[in-house]
Amino acid sequence: xxxxxxxxxxxxxxxxxxxxxxxxxxxxxxxxxxxxxxxxxxxxxxxxxxxxxxxxxxxxxxxxxxxxxxxxxxxxxxxxxxxxxxxxxxxxxxxxxxxxxxxxxxxxxxxxxxxxxxxxxxxxxxxxxxxxxxxxxxxxxxxxxxxxxxxxxxxxxxxxxxxxxxxxxxxxxxxxxxxxxxxxxxxxxxxxxxxxxxxxxxxxxxxxxxxxxxxxxxxxxxxxxxxxxxxxxxxxxxxxxxxxxxxxxxxxxxxxxxxxxxxxxxxxxxxxxxxxxxxxxxxxxxxxxxxxxxxxxxxxxxxxxxxxxxxxxxxxxxxxxxxxxxxxxxxxxxxxxxxxxxxxxxxxxxxxxxxxxxxxxxxxxxxxxxxxxxxxxxxxx
Amino acid sequence: xxxxxxxxxxxxxxxxxxxxxxxxxxxxxxxxxxxxxxxxxxxxxxxxxxxxxxxxxxxxxxxxxxxxxxxxxxxxxxxxxxxxxxxxxxxxxxxxxxxxxxxxxxxxxxxxxxxxxxxxxxxx
Numbered sequence: 104x105x106x107x108x109x110x111x112x113x114x115x116x117x118x119x120x121x122x123x124x125x126x127x128x129x130x131x132x133x134x135x136x137x138x139x140x141x142x143x144x145x146x147x148x149x150x151x152x153x154x155x156x157x158x159x160x161x162x163x164x165x166x167x168x169x170x171x172x173x174x175x176x177x178x179x180x181x182x183x184x185x186x187x188x189x190x191x192x193x194x195x196x197x198x199x200x201x202x203x204x205x206x207x208x209x210x211x212x213x214x215x216x217x218x219x220x221x222x223x224x225x226x227x228x229x230x231x232x233x234x235x236x237x238x239x240x241x242x243x244x245x246x247x248x249x250x251x252x253x254x255x256x257x258x259x260x261x262x263x264x265x266x267x268x269x270x271x272x273x274x275x276x277x278x279x280x281x282x283x284x285x286x287x288x289x290x291x292x293x294x295x296x297x298x299x300x301x302x303x304x305x306x307x308x309x310x311x312x313x314x315x316x317x318x319x320x321x322x323x324x325x326x327x328x329x330x331x332x333x334x335x336x337x338x339x340x341x342x343x344x345x346x347x348x349x350x351x352x353x354x355x356x357x358x359x360x361x362x363x364x365x366x367x368x369x370x371x372x373x374x375x376x377x378x379x380x381x382x383x384x385x386x387x388x389x390x391x392x393x394x395x396x397x398x399x400x401x402x403x404x405x406x407x408x409x410x411x412x413x414x415x416x417x418x419x420x421x422x423x424x425x426x427x428x429x430x431x432x433x434x435x436x437x438x439x440x441x442x443x444x445x446x447x448x449x450x451x452x453x454x455x456x457x458x459x460x461x462x463x464x465x466x467x468x469x470x471x472x473x474x475x476x477x478x479x480x481x482x483x484x
Numbered sequence: 485x486x487x488x489x490x491x492x493x494x495x496x497x498x499x500x501x502x503x504x505x506x507x508x509x510x511x512x513x514x515x516x517x518x519x520x521x522x523x524x525x526x527x528x529x530x531x532x533x534x535x536x537x538x539x540x541x542x543x544x545x546x547x548x549x550x551x552x553x554x555x556x557x558x559x560x561x562x563x564x565x566x567x568x569x570x571x572x573x574x575x576x577x578x579x580x581x582x583x584x585x586x587x588x589x590x591x592x593x594x595x596x597x598x599x600x601x602x603x604x605x606x607x608x
């Protein structure tokens with residue numbers, strides 16, 4: 104069943120994207136390649152919380168409305184890194200492929216997209232489906248991945264680097280159809296049917312506190328393409344909009360202080376430190392070689408060194424131990440204040456989002472094929 | 485518990501209900517009186533709250549400017565992280581176990597001897 108959704112695109116002569124060119128050279132004939140893209144956000148709660156700006160999300164009634172203020176997990180994939188949303192960076196890469204929109208979904212397991220949903224994509228007439236599990240930041244040339252996939256003629260191509268899979272795979276129509284018929288494997292193919300695509304560029308796993316901190320350091324020093332979102336007030340020191348720093352605050356670059364964050368008297372931030380948006384670093388506290396995640400309050404006089412702080416929890420990056428700061432009043436989650444600016448920022452991502460059920464009749468068929476536990480959201484690029 | 489190298493006392497953390505007040509009194513008394521090292525053991529503390537942090541700092545203040553040596557045994561790595569975050573570990577030596585803490589005075593004595601020899605212009 105071919106639908107009119109903007110999930111796919113067709114190659115046009117004179118304006119042929121790389122994807123289609125690869126397919127053409129491979130088959131020695133002009134051929135339209137319809138490519139769809141799915142981004143799987145690992146934590147269900149995360150997806151739900153971030154999707155509040157989008158109306159009519161097709162969500163199971165029993166699913167949580169939003170992550171609670173004091174809840175973990177740490178470093179969920181939607182938590183910004185130096186103000187950057189990793190989802191947006193992947194969306195940019197997908198946009199460069201010429202894909203008009205992508206589907207967002209959520210999965211608490213490592214399965215990714217359920218087989219029944221893969222079959223749904225196949226029924227829509229897709230030739231290829233790019234599945235990105237939002238668990239890594241990778242400066243990947245997706246066109247090269249598609250080209251490799253077309254040349255290798257394997258049902259599934261899985262991107263990996265020296266440390267393993269990056270959570271990016273490309274499925275062709277065979278794998279999508281197989282997904283509908285078989286139910287014993289995820290992502291449309293067994294291990295033996297997967298062709299590894301060796302990625303040698305820059306990549307970090309954002310679900311790991313250590314790699315996240317490495318990414319922060321690399322972005323602050325220009326060792327990767329990511330740049331902090333703010334004004335560079337002096338070399339390697341970035342300050343976000345509305346941040347307030349007391350006169351006696353020391354900021355030692357490379358360092359980043361996010362939007363609306365308050366740093367009080369005598370505090371020190373840096374080197375290699377990131378304090379994300381809407382945090383409060385109280386008097387005399389030092390944040391060094393560490394990351395403070397959004398909406399975190401840090402009490403006076405603390406020493407945060409080689410650590411990641413998320414609300415009331417601190418993880419030591421050297422030993423991986425998590426300690427609770429809350430009983431001692433050393434740290435806590437600051438309650439969210441919905442400002443107009445924040446609402447606008449979230450709307451940027453989800454303003455054009457459409458729930459699956461709000462699409463046309465054919466898309467509604469697809470919506471019915473998705474499981475109630477797995478919401479789907481379409482975002483125009 | 486009295487060890488040859490020092491007095492080992494459990495930290496009377498707020499989560500401990502039984503005999504907490506008595507332990508607290510004993511700890512502060514030991515810090516005031518003892519000439520030998522006092523080793524405070526956090527092994528039984530699940531987590532630390534505000535009162536615990538206050539007491540820890542009180543202990544550090546108690547021995548400041550006195551001969552009494554105060555040593556902490558974190559017991560768990562989570563407690564160790566809290567001691568680092570609160571900078572207590574920069575005021576008071578922190579160890580992972582009582583055994584390590586008991587071995588510390590010898591290390592301290594050896595380094596004192598090295599300092600003394602160095603000040604006299606002799607090779608240690």
